[in-house]
């Protein structure tokens with residue numbers, strides 16, 4: 027199979043697809059005609075926005091004061107109303123919203139009615155604690171139903187949630203709580219991971235002890251039974267707090283531009299960026315993309331096997347599937363626990379029809395071998411998805427054959443925390459090319475440009491950019507509009523800089539090639555090299571650090587660090603281990619360097635910038651290129 031072999035969609039898929047119906051209703055005859063019609067993107071997005079419930083319709087679709095967008099102006103909406111209330115009062119009341127499976131094997135089925143009532147109780151508890159619209163609430167929770175419930179409860183009352191991935195360390199948690207100035211922190215006693223209980227409350231206590239002056243209360247979910255210390259007056263158990271609350275709490279009508287959440291992501295400086303998303307446009311973006319790309323139907327059993335701690339989980343485990351009234355699987359633990367067939371067991375038992383995961387997870391399953399998936403009946407699957415990094419053709423082929431049984435199209439969805447929703451992805455009518463996320467979705471103008479911002483010719487690589495606003499775009503960086511403008515909109519006028527390298531082929535298909543900046547993609551998660559470096563230079567023995575990404579067969583990239591030591595410190599294997607652990611403690615286990623190499627000096631430019639490019643070329647045994655600006 028050549029990398030550009032075309033996989034046309036089956037006639038059955040095309041005939042029954044949600045997008046086909048949408049096109050028929052409007053007399054649009056082909057995929058190309060759809061893209062052409064959606065060039066009028068304000069029209070297209072307004073059509074899509076009508077599929078949601080608005081308390082009050084908008085009066086203007088878009089105000090674009092580059093680079094600041096406002097969508098659906100004058101509209102009143104609440105994403106939680108769309109995700110829960112309208113279902114709890116309609117025919118989906120007793121439909122299962124989440125099939126939750128805990129790592130120890132406990133299964134809970136939450137109907138829309140169940141989820142709505144618990145969310146209402148929790149929202150009432152938040153109000154009782156004095157949480158008001160606009161207040162920030164930090165959630166440091168594992169993959170348990172209380173995480174979406176807490177998010178939805180915040181949304182209901184107009185509070186802003188900030189979810190911190192539960193694999194992050196107490197230092198990372200503290201920094202993010204302080205940036206958000208969160209009044210409330212919600213956590214669990216612990217979380218199950220590979221048969222052990224991770225002490226989340228103890229991590230939270232460490233973060234609080236290090237100084238989080240804004241936090242007034244900590245709510246704790248009992249999950250593992252780990253013993254925890256509860257500070258009286260400050261710490262409250264979820265079950266005590268909600269026990270006496272009413273099952274009723276109306277979702278407040280909010281301005282469509284009201285902030286829904288912030289989510290921190292890595293950039294090219296040591297300080298993570300707080301990406302800001304809003305109720306209206308974000309709801310439209312994620313609802314549209316899941317409905318038409320994954321073709322979600324009433325009878326589907328859908329599983330996005332990501333973590334809610336990242337944007338994939340926010341958009342495609344919580345908000346989009348609930349707005350669509352879907353039944354989703356939510357799994358707490360490790361994919362290979364207790365054995366590598368854990369996922370395949372769940373798919374077979376629940377009759378999962380759609381699976382959305384990452385290339386890094388697929389490569390992990392590939393390593394275990396196909397005997398694990400072959401032992402289970404995966405014949406209910408009809409669509410597969412991939413996200414997080416470019417999917418290499420070997421992984422694509424394996425996923426297609428050994429998970430999809432050769433019959434399921436793979437939706438390779440390119441997007442970012444900043445974009446909120448899919449930007450480049452096939453629709454069920456799109457012929458696939460393994461390794462390409464295919465074409466920009468209708469209403470989305472992703473393109474490839476050269477150094478000067480001119481459109482790159484087909485077949486030539488360049489920088490991926492976005493030429494026009496879209497409803498689910500980030501609105502700004504939390505408390506830092508200047509950094510927002512600087513990071514995304516300053517390189518070329520009117521072009522959003524994605525940070526990715528890409529190529530557009532002669533058919534207009536896009537091939538993403540990874541980051542073009544100092545950001546690594548570790549197992550589908552973004553990590554700035556400078557974050558690792560600033561963690562290391564905070565260690566008493568370290569003078570300077572330079573981090574590069576080196577290829578890894580499962581994780582994509584892994585960090586490797588070159589370190590110079592301060593006088594009086596000697597390199598040793600023990601110190602290398604200590605530094606690896608230090609980074610894991612400062613940021614989280616995903617940032618743990620694969621290797622630490624001690625050097626007497628690091629190569630620098632005349633202006634004193636460390637030349638990571640040179641270190642990388644040397645490590646990978648590649649040509650070092652132009653070194654004329656090198657000082658040392």
Ligand code: WT7
Pocket residue numbers: 291337338412413414415416417438439440441442443444463524525526538539540541547550551552
């Ligand atoms: C970066 C965004 C979007 C949710 C998960 C990661 C890379 C993401 C793809 C894809 C090639 C991809 C890009 C992007 N990326 N999806 N299908 N093909 N690359 O979110 O942490 O914001 O990272 O992930 O490099 O810029 P994120």
